[in-house]
Amino acid sequence: MTEYERSRTMSAQPEHVFDQAADVGQLDTWLPEALHVEAGDLPAVTVHEDRTDEDTSALLRARREQMRLEWGTRDQGGYTGWLQVAGLGGDVSEVTVHLSFFDDSHDPGEKAVRDALDTSLQRLEERVRLRVGHEGG
Template sequence: MTEFERERAMPAPAERVFAVASDVHRLGEWLPGVITVRPDEPEGLDVDVHDPAGEYEAPGVLGASREQMRLEWGRRGSPDYSGWLQVSSAEGGSSYATLHLSFHGDQPAAHGGGAAQDVENRLDESLTRLAELVSTG
């Protein structure tokens, strides 16, 4: 298993950051790729993710815990990939967002090199976009 994690200070209270991050209509504004969300069963939302490079499409599931300010997602029917976003309060009306991805299978990102660097870059870009979204209202 290979894991990637990034944390970034956010220029807004944790509640605002989580509200923006968990808004299913805004997921594509901060996460990479093209994301299609469809309401599903009570256990979460059906999510289709189209890779930014156009290389694959992956059906997934997304769940949110407002009480814990946490999003969790993964591939539907496969343990190969999962991720989460945790938002935590900080002093002075700011917060922190931690973005974590786990690759459990034999995926290119699990072997290091360019694919792993691409994942790390996407984590950084996603947190930067989320910070920009919460700072602009």
């Protein structure tokens, strides 16, 4: 099993960050550009990966009371992940994303995963900034 984890601090209340991260219809705005999520009968989703041009059955659960998203493959158990939002006081939050690959064929490699996680967190931060800024003015 291979695991990766990245964190980023964002200038927004944790509830705002979580709401943007958990919006199933807007996941493509912050997930890695090579992944596309189509919601089925939640928690069931289908994930299309451009790298392999394959669709994978997955589960996605949002636990707002815990400020946590959890996901993973349904049938083959190749990977799981979670996103956790924590308030750091005031209007500052920390977002942590963790991925676990149980099957090496799903793991695109350390550099690719870390770059994708960093880019995803940056894209989420931009989405939060635009949305919170829009709500505030």
